[in-house]
Amino acid sequence: MNLKIAVLSGDGIGPEVILQAKKALYAISVAYNHEFIFEDALIGATAIEKTRNPLPEQTLNLCLNTDAVLFGAIGNPKYDNNPESKVRPEQGLLKLRKELGLYANIRPIKPFKNLLDASPIKKEVIENVDFVIFRELTGGSYYGEKVINDEGTFASDICEYSENEINRITHRAFKAAQGRRKKVTLVDKANVLETSRLWRKVVKNIALQYPDVKLECQYIDNVAMQIITDPKQYDVILTENLFGDILSDEACAIMGSIGLMASASVGNNKALFEPIHGSYPQAKGKNIANPIASILSAAMLLEHFGLDKEAKKVYEAVEKAIEYKVVTIDLNPGSRFGTNDVGDFISNVI
Amino acid sequence: MNLKIAVLSGDGIGPEVILQAKKALYAISVAYNHEFIFEDALIGATAIEKTRNPLPEQTLNLCLNTDAVLFGAIGNPKYDNNPESKVRPEQGLLKLRKELGLYANIRPIKPFKNLLDASPIKKEVIENVDFVIFRELTGGSYYGEKVINDEGTFASDICEYSENEINRITHRAFKAAQGRRKKVTLVDKANVLETSRLWRKVVKNIALQYPDVKLECQYIDNVAMQIITDPKQYDVILTENLFGDILSDEACAIMGSIGLMASASVGNNKALFEPIHGSYPQAKGKNIANPIASILSAAMLLEHFGLDKEAKKVYEAVEKAIEYKVVTIDLNPGSRFGTNDVGDFISNVI
Ligand SMILES: CC(C)[C@H](C(=O)O)[C@@H](O)C(=O)O
Numbered sequence: 101m102n103l104k105i106a107v108l109s110g111d112g113i114g115p116e117v118i119l120q121a122k123k124a125l126y127a128i129s130v131a132y133n134h135e136f137i138f139e140d141a142l143i144g145a146t147a148i149e150k151t152r153n154p155l156p157e158q159t160l161n162l163c164l165n166t167d168a169v170l171f172g173a174i175g176n177p178k179y180d181n182n183p184e185s186k187v188r189p190e191q192g193l194l195k196l197r198k199e200l201g202l203y204a205n206i207r208p209i210k211p212f213k214n215l216l217d218a219s220p221i222k223k224e225v226i227e228n229v230d231f232v233i234f235r236e237l238t239g240g241s242y243y244g245e246k247v248i249n250d251e252g253t254f255a256s257d258i259c260e261y262s263e264n265e266i267n268r269i270t271h272r273a274f275k276a277a278q279g280r281r282k283k284v285t286l287v288d289k290a291n292v293l294e295t296s297r298l299w300r301k302v303v304k305n306i307a308l309q310y311p312d313v314k315l316e317c318q319y320i321d322n323v324a325m326q327i328i329t330d331p332k333q334y335d336v337i338l339t340e341n342l343f344g345d346i347l348s349d350e351a352c353a354i355m356g357s358i359g360l361m362a363s364a365s366v367g368n369n370k371a372l373f374e375p376i377h378g379s380y381p382q383a384k385g386k387n388i389a390n391p392i393a394s395i396l397s398a399a400m401l402l403e404h405f406g407l408d409k410e411a412k413k414v415y416e417a418v419e420k421a422i423e424y425k426v427v428t429i430d431l432n433p434g435s436r437f438g439t440n441d442v443g444d445f446i447s448n449v450i
Numbered sequence: 451m452n453l454k455i456a457v458l459s460g461d462g463i464g465p466e467v468i469l470q471a472k473k474a475l476y477a478i479s480v481a482y483n484h485e486f487i488f489e490d491a492l493i494g495a496t497a498i499e500k501t502r503n504p505l506p507e508q509t510l511n512l513c514l515n516t517d518a519v520l521f522g523a524i525g526n527p528k529y530d531n532n533p534e535s536k537v538r539p540e541q542g543l544l545k546l547r548k549e550l551g552l553y554a555n556i557r558p559i560k561p562f563k564n565l566l567d568a569s570p571i572k573k574e575v576i577e578n579v580d581f582v583i584f585r586e587l588t589g590g591s592y593y594g595e596k597v598i599n600d601e602g603t604f605a606s607d608i609c610e611y612s613e614n615e616i617n618r619i620t621h622r623a624f625k626a627a628q629g630r631r632k633k634v635t636l637v638d639k640a641n642v643l644e645t646s647r648l649w650r651k652v653v654k655n656i657a658l659q660y661p662d663v664k665l666e667c668q669y670i671d672n673v674a675m676q677i678i679t680d681p682k683q684y685d686v687i688l689t690e691n692l693f694g695d696i697l698s699d700e701a702c703a704i705m706g707s708i709g710l711m712a713s714a715s716v717g718n719n720k721a722l723f724e725p726i727h728g729s730y731p732q733a734k735g736k737n738i739a740n741p742i743a744s745i746l747s748a749a750m751l752l753e754h755f756g757l758d759k760e761a762k763k764v765y766e767a768v769e770k771a772i773e774y775k776v777v778t779i780d781l782n783p784g785s786r787f788g789t790n791d792v793g794d795f796i797s798n799v800i
């Protein structure tokens with residue numbers, strides 16, 4: 101297979117970890133005779149510094165003309181401490197999601213057998229946990245109108261959803277459930293929010309088309325608790341943008357390290373693959389960041405294009421690294437292995 | 451002291467658990483020579499059934515003319531499965547909060563020494579955890595304009611905040627921190643939401659008036675994870691309505707059972723005390739619901755009126771019940787003690 105992949109390494113540890121993902125993909129292309137062509141482009145704070153634009157035209161065009169995007173991380177404390185600044189790295193990511201129509205963010209939560217002890221949660225609670233979060237990614241309060249009055253004394257954000265926006269991700273979630281344990285949990289706050297009531301209505305209607313899949317509706321506050329106390333109950337979690345943001349980071353607690361969490365953001369034509377850890381500026385350049393989330397994001401890329409054998413190979417290599425403790429310090433405090441070593445080990449195993 | 455207390459037992463297990471809180475308060479009044487006068491009133495689904503109004507005029511008037519409100523729970527699955535219905539029990543609670551000006555919801559998170567094993571989280575992670583959540587309670591998307599179009603294909607919710615609304619709860623949070631470990635963590639999503647940026651600006655300004663208190667700002671997605679992976683870092687968490695709803699339920703995972711979590715909702719003149727578990731309809735009438743959350747809410751009521759000795763007495767009685775395993779089945783699966791037994795034990799110890 102021929103794939104043209106845009107590489108947006110971004111800020112902080114982005115470049116270091118994405119390099120390891122590229123190595124893994126390169127190893128796969130050699131082993132399985134594919135051709136992956138990588139093209140780099142700017143995004144985030146790095147792009148602001150060089151072009152004053154968190155998503156330069158050139159980057160967007162590249163992404164529109166490639167098969168997939170491999171994304172590192174964005175964010176810089178400079179902007180965090182000054183969220184009022186007009187240009188922010190996050191805008192690059194949000195605009196990219198919108199322009200590429202990446203309406204479904206998919207995050208699998210399945211702890212590694214050899215890492216059950218790394219989680220703050222008890223082993224018996226997280227053993228055999230296996231669920232996937234479908235987070236709506238191009239709607240909700242991320243994109244609704246924002247207001248701040250001239251005096252800076254009043255602000256508002258609108259959360260909006262249309263039936264269509266709910267439809268398309270819901271079908272994806274139910275189809276995914278059909279290939280799994282056949283259960284969808286819709287997470288909302290329908291006892292308070294109008295948008296949640298719309299979600300509930302639309303999702304219940306669509307559920308009728310999937311009689312083999314069971315639908316459950318739970319409130320976000322309850323789920324925030326249950327994801328920790330009883331995570332085994334979940335198979336596919338479906339939810340709107342902000343709730344999905346919160347729950348999928350929370351679910352990292354199950355995995356033991358945020359450095360293990362991969363994600364795919366998909367639309368009807370385009371797809372982007374991204375570790376969810378963010379730019380982690382304190383670790384930048386220290387060769388200590390965990391590259392596994394990026395490498396697993398590359399595996400999700402392979403799966404997305406039907407390269408299941410290849411994806412499996414990557415997963416197995418990652419499992420081997422974990423088994424042999426070739427991991428970074430977040431997973432083994434005394435570890436002598438750095439970002440590069442872990443990446444090398446994994447691509448060698450491939 | 452003379453106190454007139456409105457008792458709104460509400461739905462589901464509300465009446466059973468509130469009865470135990472009343473017993474505890476009665477025991478305190480006898481032991482310390484106070485006079486507590488209880489007056490019952492309708493709220494929630496029970497009120498809808500009898501008056502078609504989730505917050506009857508009479509109930510509101512009673513609350514406006516008493517010193518404090520002891521609140522049970524509201525909610526009935528009948529309405530949950532039909533969130534589109536025009537009259538819902540939750541409206542009663544939301545209106546009551548607004549009308550009484552209860553802008554600060556306060557939830558302490560401090561696991562009991564003898565219950566560290568009840569949590570799904572490892573003992574070493576939650577040992578010595580002691581923080582309190584200050585959740586804004588009368589603003590945000592709970593009260594902003596809600597829209598659903600005629601075709602039922604588009605919905606929106608507005609999240610709004612004014613400087614004043616942020617001011618008053620922020621001062622409370624900082625004052626509380628001064629009497630504790632002197633740290634406030636503001637939780638927001640300032641990289642995306644305009645309201646969050648307003649919160650950050652206002653809170654940072656107020657922080658200057660409390661030079662002895664350290665302010666930290668964290669994103670909600672990050673906190674949803676950190677509350678599980680590193681809860682010891684928190685002292686006072688300050689946040690807006692919906693984020694507070696999510697985080698405070700999530701924090702129940704630390705306590706081991708939602709049946710242990712009490713809350714106070716306070717304003718400038720009025721105060722309401724409430725277990726946070728909700729109506730738990732499956733347990734209604736079975737004498738299995740944990741009354742401790744209600745009894746601890748009564749303790750918060752005592753504290754609110756400066757009756758610290760009395761509140762301490764209640765805490766100690768609760769600790770004794772836990773120590774002697776006089777607890778309901780949520781805390782001890784084989785327990786032979788019911789709601790009533792636990793309530794009796796605690797008021798006898800008092
Ligand atoms: C950086 C931020 C805007 C982003 C989000 O909230 O979507 C991040 O938290 C994520 O989940 O990808």
Ligand SMILES: CC(C)[C@H](C(=O)O)[C@@H](O)C(=O)O
Pocket residue numbers: 291292321540543695
């Ligand atoms: C019942 C519901 C409206 C309420 C809320 O969301 O505020 C509850 O979850 C709570 O936290 O008190």
